Amino acid sequence: MKPQENLLPRKRIMIVDDNATNLMFAKTALFDRFDVFTVPSAAKMFNLLPSSSPDLILLDISMPEMDGYEALKILKSKEEWKNIPVIFLTGMDQAKEETDGLALGAIDYIYKPFEPRLLKKRIENYIQLAELKDTLAKNDVRLTDRNKNLDILLTLKNKSSRELCVSIFSVLSDMVENRNHKIQTKRGRTRDWVKILIDAMLERGVYKSTLESWNMEEVAMAAELHDLGKIEIPEALILKKSRLTPAELEVVKKHTIYGELMLERMGTQIANRDFVAHAQLFCLNHHERWDGSGYPRALKAHEIPLQGRIMAIVDVYDALTNVRPYKKAFPHYYAIKVLLEGSSGYFDPSIMEVFREIAWKFDIGEDK
Numbered sequence: 099m100k101p102q103e104n105l106l107p108r109k110r111i112m113i114v115d116d117n118a119t120n121l122m123f124a125k126t127a128l129f130d131r132f133d134v135f136t137v138p139s140a141a142k143m144f145n146l147l148p149s150s151s152p153d154l155i156l157l158d159i160s161m162p163e164m165d166g167y168e169a170l171k172i173l174k175s176k177e178e179w180k181n182i183p184v185i186f187l188t189g190m191d192q193a194k195e196e197t198d199g200l201a202l203g204a205i206d207y208i209y210k211p212f213e214p215r216l217l218k219k220r221i222e223n224y225i226q227l228a229e230l231k232d233t234l235a236k237n238d239v240r241l242t243d244r245n246k247n248l249d250i251l252l253t254l255k256n257k258s259s260r261e262l263c264v265s266i267f268s269v270l271s272d273m274v275e276n277r278n279h280k281i282q283t284k285r286g287r288t289r290d291w292v293k294i295l296i297d298a299m300l301e302r303g304v305y306k307s308t309l310e311s312w313n314m315e316e317v318a319m320a321a322e323l324h325d326l327g328k329i330e331i332p333e334a335l336i337l338k339k340s341r342l343t344p345a346e347l348e349v350v351k352k353h354t355i356y357g358e359l360m361l362e363r364m365g366t367q368i369a370n371r372d373f374v375a376h377a378q379l380f381c382l383n384h385h386e387r388w389d390g391s392g393y394p395r396a397l398k399a400h401e402i403p404l405q406g407r408i409m410a411i412v413d414v415y416d417a418l419t420n421v422r423p424y425k426k427a428f429p430h431y432y433a434i435k436v437l438l439e440g441s442s443g444y445f446d447p448s449i450m451e452v453f454r455e456i457a458w459k460f461d462i463g464e465d466k
Protein backbone atom coordinates (compact mmCIF):
# COMPACT_ATOMS: atom_id res chain seq x y z
CA MET A 99 0.00 0.00 0.00
CA LYS A 100 1.44 3.37 -0.98
CA PRO A 101 1.35 6.27 1.45
CA GLN A 102 -1.11 8.85 0.19
CA GLU A 103 1.18 11.80 0.72
CA ASN A 104 -0.92 14.35 -1.12
CA LEU A 105 -4.34 13.29 0.13
CA LEU A 106 -3.85 12.91 3.87
CA PRO A 107 -2.93 15.58 6.43
CA ARG A 108 0.74 15.53 7.33
CA LYS A 109 1.56 13.51 10.40
CA ARG A 110 3.39 15.08 13.32
CA ILE A 111 6.68 13.58 14.46
CA MET A 112 8.35 14.69 17.69
CA ILE A 113 12.10 14.09 17.97
CA VAL A 114 13.59 14.20 21.48
CA ASP A 115 17.38 14.32 21.71
CA ASP A 116 19.83 16.41 23.74
CA ASN A 117 22.24 16.55 20.81
CA ALA A 118 21.45 19.48 18.48
CA THR A 119 23.28 17.89 15.55
CA ASN A 120 21.23 14.72 15.84
CA LEU A 121 18.02 16.76 15.98
CA MET A 122 18.95 18.68 12.87
CA PHE A 123 19.98 15.51 11.00
CA ALA A 124 16.71 13.74 11.84
CA LYS A 125 14.64 16.79 11.00
CA THR A 126 16.38 17.14 7.62
CA ALA A 127 15.59 13.50 6.86
CA LEU A 128 11.89 13.84 7.67
CA PHE A 129 10.70 17.40 7.08
CA ASP A 130 9.57 16.87 3.46
CA ARG A 131 7.12 14.14 4.52
CA PHE A 132 6.15 15.05 8.10
CA ASP A 133 5.62 18.04 10.40
CA VAL A 134 8.66 17.67 12.64
CA PHE A 135 9.09 19.07 16.18
CA THR A 136 12.55 18.93 17.71
CA VAL A 137 12.82 18.90 21.49
CA PRO A 138 16.10 18.95 23.47
CA SER A 139 15.00 17.08 26.61
CA ALA A 140 12.37 14.75 28.03
CA ALA A 141 11.18 17.49 30.41
CA LYS A 142 10.50 19.82 27.47
CA MET A 143 8.72 16.99 25.68
CA PHE A 144 6.26 16.65 28.56
CA ASN A 145 5.72 20.43 28.53
CA LEU A 146 4.90 20.37 24.82
CA LEU A 147 2.83 17.19 24.61
CA PRO A 148 -0.50 18.70 25.77
CA SER A 149 -0.44 21.19 22.90
CA SER A 150 1.37 19.30 20.14
CA SER A 151 -0.32 15.82 19.94
CA PRO A 152 2.40 14.01 17.94
CA ASP A 153 1.49 10.92 15.91
CA LEU A 154 4.87 9.32 16.71
CA ILE A 155 7.83 10.11 18.97
CA LEU A 156 11.49 9.42 18.20
CA LEU A 157 13.10 9.27 21.63
CA ASP A 158 16.81 9.31 22.43
CA ILE A 159 17.86 7.03 25.30
CA SER A 160 20.94 8.70 26.73
CA MET A 161 19.91 12.15 27.93
CA PRO A 162 20.86 14.10 31.06
CA GLU A 163 18.29 14.53 33.85
CA MET A 164 15.75 12.08 32.47
CA ASP A 165 16.74 9.26 30.10
CA GLY A 166 14.57 7.69 27.39
CA TYR A 167 13.54 4.71 29.52
CA GLU A 168 12.22 6.93 32.31
CA ALA A 169 10.42 9.15 29.80
CA LEU A 170 8.84 6.13 28.12
CA LYS A 171 7.59 4.78 31.47
CA ILE A 172 5.83 8.08 32.15
CA LEU A 173 4.36 8.19 28.64
CA LYS A 174 2.93 4.71 29.00
CA SER A 175 1.45 5.51 32.42
CA LYS A 176 -0.69 8.38 31.13
CA GLU A 177 -4.00 7.59 29.48
CA GLU A 178 -3.70 10.48 27.02
CA TRP A 179 -0.19 9.55 25.85
CA LYS A 180 0.07 5.79 26.21
CA ASN A 181 -1.00 5.06 22.62
CA ILE A 182 1.53 7.35 20.96
CA PRO A 183 4.02 5.04 19.17
CA VAL A 184 7.58 5.55 20.45
CA ILE A 185 10.73 4.57 18.57
CA PHE A 186 14.07 4.76 20.35
CA LEU A 187 16.62 6.65 18.29
CA THR A 188 19.94 5.71 19.82
CA GLY A 189 23.61 5.06 19.34
CA MET A 190 23.50 2.08 21.66
CA ASP A 191 23.61 -1.34 20.12
CA GLN A 192 23.29 -3.74 23.01
CA ALA A 193 20.59 -6.35 22.81
CA LYS A 194 19.87 -6.26 26.54
CA GLU A 195 19.01 -2.57 26.40
CA GLU A 196 16.89 -3.09 23.32
CA THR A 197 14.95 -5.83 25.00
CA ASP A 198 14.40 -3.60 28.06
CA GLY A 199 13.09 -0.82 25.83
CA LEU A 200 10.75 -3.07 23.89
CA ALA A 201 9.45 -4.53 27.16
CA LEU A 202 8.61 -0.99 28.33
CA GLY A 203 6.52 -0.41 25.21
CA ALA A 204 8.80 1.08 22.55
CA ILE A 205 7.82 -0.24 19.13
CA ASP A 206 11.32 -0.30 17.66
CA TYR A 207 14.90 0.92 17.75
CA ILE A 208 16.67 2.91 15.05
CA TYR A 209 20.40 3.31 15.37
CA LYS A 210 22.43 6.46 14.88
CA PRO A 211 23.91 7.23 12.49
CA PHE A 212 20.84 6.26 10.49
CA GLU A 213 20.21 6.14 6.78
CA PRO A 214 17.64 8.96 6.09
CA ARG A 215 15.60 7.02 3.52
CA LEU A 216 15.32 4.05 5.87
CA LEU A 217 14.31 6.24 8.81
CA LYS A 218 11.56 7.82 6.73
CA LYS A 219 10.30 4.50 5.39
CA ARG A 220 10.23 2.89 8.83
CA ILE A 221 8.22 5.78 10.24
CA GLU A 222 5.81 5.70 7.29
CA ASN A 223 5.19 2.02 7.94
CA TYR A 224 4.44 2.55 11.63
CA ILE A 225 2.16 5.50 10.88
CA GLN A 226 0.24 3.41 8.34
CA LEU A 227 -0.12 0.56 10.82
CA ALA A 228 -1.43 2.93 13.50
CA GLU A 229 -3.98 4.32 11.02
CA LEU A 230 -5.17 0.84 10.11
CA LYS A 231 -5.60 -0.08 13.77
CA ASP A 232 -7.59 3.11 14.28
CA THR A 233 -9.78 2.32 11.28
CA LEU A 234 -10.41 -1.16 12.63
CA ALA A 235 -11.45 0.23 16.01
CA LYS A 236 -13.80 2.79 14.42
CA ASN A 237 -15.20 0.12 12.15
CA ASP A 238 -16.16 -2.00 15.15
CA VAL A 239 -17.76 0.95 16.93
CA ARG A 240 -19.81 1.77 13.83
CA LEU A 241 -20.95 -1.81 13.49
CA THR A 242 -21.97 -1.98 17.14
CA ASP A 243 -24.01 1.21 16.73
CA ARG A 244 -25.89 -0.34 13.82
CA ASN A 245 -26.96 -3.30 15.85
CA LYS A 246 -30.56 -3.26 14.51
CA ASN A 247 -30.03 -5.54 11.54
CA LEU A 248 -27.66 -8.38 12.28
CA ASP A 249 -27.49 -9.77 8.72
CA ILE A 250 -26.58 -6.45 7.16
CA LEU A 251 -24.19 -5.78 10.00
CA LEU A 252 -22.34 -9.07 9.50
CA THR A 253 -22.12 -8.55 5.74
CA LEU A 254 -20.61 -5.13 6.25
CA LYS A 255 -18.19 -6.38 8.85
CA ASN A 256 -17.00 -9.28 6.72
CA LYS A 257 -16.57 -7.10 3.67
CA SER A 258 -14.69 -4.30 5.39
CA SER A 259 -12.61 -6.67 7.49
CA ARG A 260 -11.45 -8.58 4.41
CA GLU A 261 -10.36 -5.34 2.79
CA LEU A 262 -8.62 -4.27 5.97
CA CYS A 263 -7.03 -7.69 6.27
CA VAL A 264 -5.43 -7.26 2.85
CA SER A 265 -4.29 -3.75 3.76
CA ILE A 266 -2.75 -4.87 7.03
CA PHE A 267 -1.07 -7.79 5.33
CA SER A 268 0.52 -5.42 2.80
CA VAL A 269 1.85 -3.15 5.52
CA LEU A 270 3.16 -6.02 7.63
CA SER A 271 4.91 -7.63 4.68
CA ASP A 272 6.49 -4.30 3.89
CA MET A 273 7.63 -3.90 7.49
CA VAL A 274 9.19 -7.35 7.62
CA GLU A 275 10.91 -6.71 4.29
CA ASN A 276 12.07 -3.27 5.33
CA ARG A 277 13.34 -4.57 8.66
CA ASN A 278 15.56 -6.99 6.80
CA HIS A 279 16.47 -4.54 4.06
CA LYS A 280 20.13 -5.32 4.33
CA ILE A 281 19.46 -8.98 3.64
CA GLN A 282 18.91 -9.84 0.01
CA THR A 283 15.72 -11.84 -0.14
CA LYS A 284 13.65 -13.42 -2.87
CA ARG A 285 10.32 -11.74 -2.24
CA GLY A 286 7.21 -13.75 -2.88
CA ARG A 287 9.01 -17.04 -3.32
CA THR A 288 7.95 -18.46 0.04
CA ARG A 289 4.43 -18.35 -1.32
CA ASP A 290 5.49 -20.10 -4.56
CA TRP A 291 7.50 -22.80 -2.79
CA VAL A 292 4.71 -23.56 -0.31
CA LYS A 293 2.25 -23.89 -3.21
CA ILE A 294 4.62 -26.17 -5.16
CA LEU A 295 5.15 -28.45 -2.18
CA ILE A 296 1.48 -28.65 -1.20
CA ASP A 297 0.38 -29.30 -4.80
CA ALA A 298 2.86 -32.18 -5.02
CA MET A 299 1.70 -33.58 -1.67
CA LEU A 300 -1.92 -33.48 -2.87
CA GLU A 301 -1.01 -35.25 -6.12
CA ARG A 302 0.66 -38.02 -4.15
CA GLY A 303 -2.07 -38.24 -1.49
CA VAL A 304 0.23 -37.13 1.36
CA TYR A 305 -1.90 -35.63 4.17
CA LYS A 306 -4.53 -35.24 1.48
CA SER A 307 -7.64 -34.95 3.64
CA THR A 308 -6.12 -32.13 5.71
CA LEU A 309 -4.77 -30.27 2.69
CA GLU A 310 -8.07 -30.55 0.82
CA SER A 311 -9.76 -28.67 3.65
CA TRP A 312 -7.38 -25.71 3.22
CA ASN A 313 -7.97 -22.67 1.03
CA MET A 314 -4.68 -22.72 -0.86
CA GLU A 315 -4.57 -18.97 -1.62
CA GLU A 316 -5.05 -18.14 2.06
CA VAL A 317 -2.46 -20.70 3.14
CA ALA A 318 0.16 -19.44 0.69
CA MET A 319 -0.41 -15.82 1.75
CA ALA A 320 -0.34 -16.79 5.44
CA ALA A 321 2.96 -18.64 4.91
CA GLU A 322 4.64 -15.38 3.95
CA LEU A 323 4.01 -14.08 7.46
CA HIS A 324 5.98 -16.91 9.13
CA ASP A 325 8.77 -14.54 10.26
CA LEU A 326 6.43 -11.68 11.22
CA GLY A 327 7.67 -11.79 14.83
CA LYS A 328 11.13 -10.64 13.71
CA ILE A 329 9.69 -7.10 13.76
CA GLU A 330 10.01 -7.32 17.54
CA ILE A 331 13.59 -8.65 17.51
CA PRO A 332 16.40 -6.07 17.86
CA GLU A 333 17.86 -5.15 14.49
CA ALA A 334 21.38 -5.65 15.85
CA LEU A 335 20.63 -9.35 16.24
CA ILE A 336 18.80 -9.78 12.92
CA LEU A 337 21.74 -8.24 11.04
CA LYS A 338 24.60 -9.60 13.18
CA LYS A 339 27.37 -11.00 11.00
CA SER A 340 29.06 -13.14 13.63
CA ARG A 341 27.65 -16.13 15.49
CA LEU A 342 24.92 -15.28 18.01
CA THR A 343 25.71 -15.87 21.67
CA PRO A 344 23.44 -18.38 23.46
CA ALA A 345 21.60 -15.48 25.15
CA GLU A 346 21.15 -13.69 21.83
CA LEU A 347 19.90 -16.87 20.20
CA GLU A 348 17.23 -17.18 22.90
CA VAL A 349 16.03 -13.66 22.06
CA VAL A 350 15.87 -14.44 18.31
CA LYS A 351 13.99 -17.69 18.96
CA LYS A 352 11.18 -15.66 20.45
CA HIS A 353 10.19 -14.36 17.00
CA THR A 354 8.06 -17.49 16.66
CA ILE A 355 6.02 -16.60 19.75
CA TYR A 356 5.92 -12.87 19.03
CA GLY A 357 4.51 -13.50 15.53
CA GLU A 358 1.80 -15.76 16.88
CA LEU A 359 0.82 -13.22 19.55
CA MET A 360 0.76 -10.31 17.10
CA LEU A 361 -1.61 -12.26 14.86
CA GLU A 362 -3.75 -13.21 17.87
CA ARG A 363 -4.22 -9.54 18.71
CA MET A 364 -4.98 -8.72 15.09
CA GLY A 365 -7.23 -11.75 14.69
CA THR A 366 -9.88 -10.38 17.02
CA GLN A 367 -10.45 -7.62 14.45
CA ILE A 368 -10.41 -9.71 11.29
CA ALA A 369 -13.36 -11.74 10.09
CA ASN A 370 -11.17 -14.13 8.10
CA ARG A 371 -10.22 -16.33 11.04
CA ASP A 372 -8.93 -19.15 8.81
CA PHE A 373 -6.25 -16.92 7.34
CA VAL A 374 -5.18 -15.72 10.78
CA ALA A 375 -5.19 -19.27 12.17
CA HIS A 376 -2.96 -20.53 9.32
CA ALA A 377 -0.59 -17.59 9.77
CA GLN A 378 -0.36 -18.21 13.53
CA LEU A 379 0.52 -21.87 12.97
CA PHE A 380 3.20 -20.97 10.41
CA CYS A 381 4.70 -18.40 12.82
CA LEU A 382 4.74 -20.57 15.92
CA ASN A 383 5.86 -23.86 14.39
CA HIS A 384 8.24 -23.27 11.48
CA HIS A 385 11.33 -23.88 13.63
CA GLU A 386 10.01 -27.05 15.26
CA ARG A 387 11.84 -30.21 14.12
CA TRP A 388 10.47 -33.73 13.55
CA ASP A 389 12.96 -35.22 16.04
CA GLY A 390 12.04 -32.74 18.79
CA SER A 391 15.20 -30.63 18.46
CA GLY A 392 13.39 -27.46 17.37
CA TYR A 393 11.80 -24.51 19.16
CA PRO A 394 9.89 -22.88 20.81
CA ARG A 395 8.10 -25.92 22.25
CA ALA A 396 10.36 -28.80 21.12
CA LEU A 397 7.36 -30.60 19.64
CA LYS A 398 7.94 -33.97 17.99
CA ALA A 399 6.63 -35.62 14.81
CA HIS A 400 2.85 -35.22 14.43
CA GLU A 401 2.65 -33.00 17.49
CA ILE A 402 3.91 -30.32 15.10
CA PRO A 403 1.02 -28.80 13.11
CA LEU A 404 1.24 -29.58 9.39
CA GLN A 405 1.84 -25.90 8.55
CA GLY A 406 5.03 -26.03 10.65
CA ARG A 407 6.27 -29.27 9.05
CA ILE A 408 5.81 -27.84 5.55
CA MET A 409 7.31 -24.45 6.37
CA ALA A 410 10.35 -26.04 8.07
CA ILE A 411 11.52 -27.43 4.72
CA VAL A 412 10.72 -24.29 2.73
CA ASP A 413 12.35 -22.03 5.33
CA VAL A 414 15.62 -24.00 5.41
CA TYR A 415 15.76 -24.04 1.60
CA ASP A 416 15.15 -20.27 1.64
CA ALA A 417 17.89 -19.71 4.23
CA LEU A 418 20.39 -21.81 2.30
CA THR A 419 19.77 -20.21 -1.10
CA ASN A 420 19.66 -16.59 0.12
CA VAL A 421 22.32 -14.28 1.48
CA ARG A 422 22.26 -13.87 5.24
CA PRO A 423 24.42 -11.43 7.25
CA TYR A 424 26.55 -14.38 8.37
CA LYS A 425 26.71 -16.38 5.10
CA LYS A 426 26.66 -16.20 1.33
CA ALA A 427 23.91 -17.67 -0.85
CA PHE A 428 24.38 -21.30 -1.80
CA PRO A 429 23.32 -22.58 -5.24
CA HIS A 430 20.12 -24.57 -5.63
CA TYR A 431 21.83 -27.95 -6.16
CA TYR A 432 23.91 -27.51 -3.00
CA ALA A 433 20.89 -26.51 -0.89
CA ILE A 434 19.02 -29.60 -2.07
CA LYS A 435 22.01 -31.81 -1.24
CA VAL A 436 22.22 -30.34 2.26
CA LEU A 437 18.49 -30.74 2.83
CA LEU A 438 18.28 -34.31 1.56
CA GLU A 439 21.51 -35.68 2.96
CA GLY A 440 22.41 -33.59 5.96
CA SER A 441 19.18 -33.12 7.85
CA SER A 442 17.96 -36.59 8.65
CA GLY A 443 15.52 -36.46 11.51
CA TYR A 444 14.71 -32.77 11.19
CA PHE A 445 11.82 -33.02 8.76
CA ASP A 446 8.63 -35.01 8.30
CA PRO A 447 9.82 -38.06 6.29
CA SER A 448 6.56 -38.25 4.27
CA ILE A 449 6.90 -34.62 3.14
CA MET A 450 10.64 -35.07 2.51
CA GLU A 451 9.86 -37.97 0.16
CA VAL A 452 7.66 -35.63 -1.87
CA PHE A 453 10.27 -32.88 -1.71
CA ARG A 454 12.93 -35.27 -2.98
CA GLU A 455 10.87 -35.86 -6.14
CA ILE A 456 9.95 -32.24 -6.87
CA ALA A 457 12.90 -30.30 -5.41
CA TRP A 458 13.96 -29.27 -8.92
CA LYS A 459 10.79 -27.14 -9.13
CA PHE A 460 12.11 -24.92 -6.32
CA ASP A 461 14.80 -23.56 -8.66
CA ILE A 462 12.46 -20.95 -10.17
CA GLY A 463 14.99 -18.49 -11.49
CA GLU A 464 16.45 -15.20 -10.32
CA ASP A 465 14.15 -12.69 -11.96
CA LYS A 466 10.86 -13.27 -10.25
Ligand SMILES: [Fe+2]
Pocket residue numbers: 324325353384385
Ligand atom coordinates in the same frame (compact mmCIF):
# COMPACT_ATOMS: atom_id res chain seq x y z
FE1 LIG B 1 11.95 -17.93 11.48
